[in-house]
Amino acid sequence: MKLAILYGTETGNAEMLAEDLTAELEGANEVDCHNLADFAPADFAPDTFYLLICSTYGDGELPASAQPFAEVMEAEKPDLSAIHFAIFGMGDSEYDETFNHGPKRLAELMAAHGANQIGDRIAHDASGADMAEDLAFPWAEAVIEMAQDTVGEAA
Amino acid sequence: MSGQVAIVGAGPSGCYLAQALLKAQPDLIVDLIDRLPVPYGLVRYGVAADHQGTKGVTRQFARLFERQGARFFGNVAVGEAITLDALRAAYDVVVLAAGLSVDRPLGIPGSDLPGVIGAGRLTRSLYEHPDADALPDLGPRPLIIGNGNVAIDLLRLLAKTPEELEGSDLGAGPTKWLERQAIEEITITGRSPAAQAKFDAVMIKELAKLAGVTIRVIGAGASDDPAEQKKIDALLALDGIATGPRRVTFRFGLTPLGVEGADRAEAVHFTSPAGEETLPCSSVLTAIGFDPAADLPRDALVSLAADAEAGVLAPGLYAAGWFRRGPRGTIPDNRADAQALAGAILTDLAPDPSRQGAAVLAALPDVTDYTGWTRIDSAETATARPGRCRSKIATRDAMLSIARKDHGDAP
Numbered sequence: 019m020k021l022a023i024l025y026g027t028e029t030g031n032a033e034m035l036a037e038d039l040t041a042e043l044e045g046a047n048e049v050d051c052h053n054l055a056d057f058a059p060a061d062f063a064p065d066t067f068y069l070l071i072c073s074t075y076g077d078g079e080l081p082a083s084a085q086p087f088a089e090v091m092e093a094e095k096p097d098l099s100a101i102h103f104a105i106f107g108m109g110d111s112e113y114d115e116t117f118n119h120g121p122k123r124l125a126e127l128m129a130a131h132g133a134n135q136i137g138d139r140i141a142h143d144a145s146g147a148d149m150a151e152d153l154a155f156p157w158a159e160a161v162i163e164m165a166q167d168t169v170g171e172a173a
Numbered sequence: 174m175s176g177q178v179a180i181v182g183a184g185p186s187g188c189y190l191a192q193a194l195l196k197a198q199p200d201l202i203v204d205l206i207d208r209l210p211v212p213y214g215l216v217r218y219g220v221a222a223d224h225q226g227t228k229g230v231t232r233q234f235a236r237l238f239e240r241q242g243a244r245f246f247g248n249v250a251v252g253e254a255i256t257l258d259a260l261r262a263a264y265d266v267v268v269l270a271a272g273l274s275v276d277r278p279l280g281i282p283g284s285d286l287p288g289v290i291g292a293g294r295l296t297r298s299l300y301e302h303p304d305a306d307a308l309p310d311l312g313p314r315p316l317i318i319g320n321g322n323v324a325i326d327l328l329r330l331l332a333k334t335p336e337e338l339e340g341s342d343l344g345a346g347p348t349k350w351l352e353r354q355a356i357e358e359i360t361i362t363g364r365s366p367a368a369q370a371k372f373d374a375v376m377i378k379e380l381a382k383l384a385g386v387t388i389r390v391i392g393a394g395a396s397d398d399p400a401e402q403k404k405i406d407a408l409l410a411l412d413g414i415a416t417g418p419r420r421v422t423f424r425f426g427l428t429p430l431g432v433e434g435a436d437r438a439e440a441v442h443f444t445s446p447a448g449e450e451t452l453p454c455s456s457v458l459t460a461i462g463f464d465p466a467a468d469l470p471r472d473a474l475v476s477l478a479a480d481a482e483a484g485v486l487a488p489g490l491y492a493a494g495w496f497r498r499g500p501r502g503t504i505p506d507n508r509a510d511a512q513a514l515a516g517a518i519l520t521d522l523a524p525d526p527s528r529q530g531a532a533v534l535a536a537l538p539d540v541t542d543y544t545g546w547t548r549i550d551s552a553e554t555a556t557a558r559p560g561r562c563r564s565k566i567a568t569r570d571a572m573l574s575i576a577r578k579d580h581g582d583a584p
């Protein structure tokens with residue numbers, strides 16, 4: 019099973035986390051890391067498990083680097099029913115009404131095109147006490163474990 | 174040798190630029206020079222004390238120094254301690270990312286009366302900037318002129334109860350000062366109609382959580398434009414909120430004509446489409462934008478610029494962030510800008526190995542480095558009082574002494 023980390027960011031926090039996670043996983047896995055801005059939905063591959071990391075901007079919207087991706091998804095409506103992903107969200111509970119709505123939207127967008135989510139959506143809080151990597155590393159380990167038997171099987 | 178870059182200003186623009194340069198070319202020498210002994214510019218001294226999440230970007234900036242090889246030279250005012258020309262001679266590239274720190278003057282009769290206070294000046298004092306003036310008395314009825322995010326930040330901070338400041342980094346002195354003001358009423362006025370106000374709707378929505386206020390929104394109007402109407406809706410949702418005694422009033426379409434008062438501001442005289450009007454107040458807080466400081470000749474540089482829009486001022490001299498664009502745009506805008514500018518700089522870069530680089534700074538007194546900042550940072554977080562996440566070191570002397578501590582102990 020290959021891994022691909024895809025991140026959507028506005029101020030760079032998700033990018034930094036994506037790079038840290040790539041470094042963390044690289045030893046034991048084959049892993050690629052892309053900004054969602056540089057990733058085409060046509061490139062989703064069934065033998066790859068996608069780890070999405072996405073922040074929230076404006077009033078609960080997708081961050082700038084995820085917006086072109088979302089637009090292409092809406093326009094091309096790819097069939098992602100053979101694709102598996104997990105998602106880690108970043109937000110700030112100061113914005114309580116729209117806390118972590120960016121990753122929520124991204125997960126919904128993936129699901130709307132048939133993609134299969136593995137594990138729960140985790141939400142990092144910029145106003146909270148946890149460092150993003152302290153939540154994200156165990157999350158990645160857990161979802162990779164869960165994905166072992168599923169990803170690629172259907173392909 | 175791969176080239177030496179000096180970035181003047183270690184605020185978000187300078188830091189994002191260093192990040193983009195070093196990502197593209199890891200062996201580049203990138204030196205961030207700041208007039209303050211500490212880095213991060215307005216992330217530390219402008220972003221509100223109760224918006225700690227927004228300050229989280231400093232974790233990325235710390236990486237620059239800890240892993241990407243950028244160096245910090247603090248307590249060096251370019252234009253004072255060292256001339257811009259000397260810096261340009263020493264480095265292949267100099268980037269001015271010095272921000273804009275001077276409050277734009279109101280420029281109406283009476284605006285130099287005591288009690289008329291710029292938002293930059295006030296926030297620097299509130300957030301314990303080492304060069305700030307003492308906190309001024311606002312009295313019980315401050316009136317805010319301006320309708321940008323900075324104006325809303327000020328309104329929110331002044332309107333909060335002590336409990337609502339839990340978790341912030343508002344200092345002990347400013348916290349006592351705020352209580353002492355015993356603010357009864359805050360009026361906020363904008364020159365434009367609400368539809369054209371510059372603040373973001375989320376900033377307005379946040380005010381709905383205030384725990385001790387009674388809010389009135391007068392004359393918010395309506396708009397056909399959905400983005401404008403979103404702002405208006407956020408405002409209308411505030412109207413009638415009554416969680417406590419502190420009165421907050423929003424007014425729009427008011428152009429100030431003069432500040433009135435015998436020996437301090439006591440009222441502002443406005444004109445509006447509905448006629449003239451005078452609003453009494455105990456102080457006037459202006460949040461109407463920022464101008465360049467006098468230490469760097471920004472206007473001359475920009476007027477002679479090869480391509481000011483792209484940030485190219487002259488061969489080897491560039492501008493980034495607020496210094497380039499003017500006082501508009503948030504932290505993410507600076508990131509996008511910095512990434513574009515990094516590309517242009519690397520395309521133009523023609524390293525000259527005979528340039529002396531940071532050696533030009535070696536003779537300056539009391540220059541701080543990144544290790545010095547980590548000492549200050551640790552001291553500030555270690556001494557945080559209950560209900561606060563940090564206790565800022567407020568004077569330059571104290572910063573310098575902590576930054577220097579155990580210098581010389583190292584092998």
Ligand SMILES: Cc1cc2nc3c(=O)[nH]c(=O)nc-3n(C[C@H](O)[C@H](O)[C@H](O)COP(=O)(O)OP(=O)(O)OC[C@H]3O[C@@H](n4cnc5c(N)ncnc54)[C@H](O)[C@@H]3O)c2cc1C
Nearest residue numbers: 182184185186207208214215219251271272494495503504
């Ligand atoms: C009160 C206030 C609140 C804000 N709140 C937010 C917010 O919540 N969220 C958001 O996204 N944006 C916010 N902004 C906007 C944000 O702060 C700016 O977009 C950003 O700081 C601009 O970055 P900069 O690096 O260009 O300038 P600055 O952050 O001002 O950094 C400039 C740096 O240059 C240094 N410097 C200046 N002159 C010299 C010199 N001669 N020699 C050496 N160094 C020098 C300064 O000390 C400073 O460290 C706020 C702005 C203000 C004023």
Ligand SMILES: Cc1cc2nc3c(=O)[nH]c(=O)nc-3n(C[C@H](O)[C@H](O)[C@H](O)COP(=O)(O)O)c2cc1C
Nearest residue numbers: 027028029030031032073074078109110113117118
């Ligand atoms: C202007 C602004 C608006 C934001 N809006 C939201 C929001 O609606 N909901 C949320 O959970 N977080 C919000 N955030 C917080 C960011 O998602 C959080 O800081 C995150 O760590 C940013 O990651 P990034 O740097 O990868 O974009 C906002 C932050 C800013 C500065």
